[in-house]
Amino acid sequence: MTQHVRDVMTADPVTVEPQTSVTAVARIMRDENIGADLVTEGGQLRGLVSDRDLVVRAVAEGGDPGQTTVANACSEDLVTVGPDDDLTLAVHVMREHSVRRVPVVDEGHHTVGIVAIGDLAIEHDPDSALGDISAAEPNR
Numbered sequence: 001m002t003q004h005v006r007d008v009m010t011a012d013p014v015t016v017e018p019q020t021s022v023t024a025v026a027r028i029m030r031d032e033n034i035g036a037d038l039v040t041e042g043g044q045l046r047g048l049v050s051d052r053d054l055v056v057r058a059v060a061e062g063g064d065p066g067q068t069t070v071a072n073a074c075s076e077d078l079v080t081v082g083p084d085d086d087l088t089l090a091v092h093v094m095r096e097h098s099v100r101r102v103p104v105v106d107e108g109h110h111t112v113g114i115v116a117i118g119d120l121a122i123e124h125d126p127d128s129a130l131g132d133i134s135a136a137e138p139n140r
Contacts, residue, residue, distance in 0.1 A: 006083035009113035015040045018071035022058040047074030
């Protein structure tokens with residue numbers, strides 16, 4: 001049976017505005033137990049910022065995390081999939097672009113979800129190490 005992206009994606013993902021501080025985004029990630037936020041402006045997807053992006057593009061550069069905005073840390077060259085796309089397309093996109101998370105957008109280019117490599121592992125290989133780790137309770 002063919003599965004679609006909507007079957008495994010996280011719907012209604014957390015979004016932040018580009019002017020949000022790195023500190024505020026880090027707190028959101030901590031509080032929501034997520035590793036990435038979508039950056040939107042006026043309802044349109046502008047970027048994706050991961051916990052690693054915050055470290056490599058903001059903290060390691062020596063800027064003040066309270067003053068540095070997420071616009072300076074996010075990835076803006078994004079690939080996306082649609083909610084009705086086949087899961088094999090999401091896997092292909094992740095492999096081709098070497099990404100772990102892909103925003104899901106509708107026909108109007110509005111963000112409706114995010115699909116992560118862990119979501120795919122839980123669905124297709126739940127007994128794998130990645131599937132196991134992705135399904136586990138958060139380590140706080």
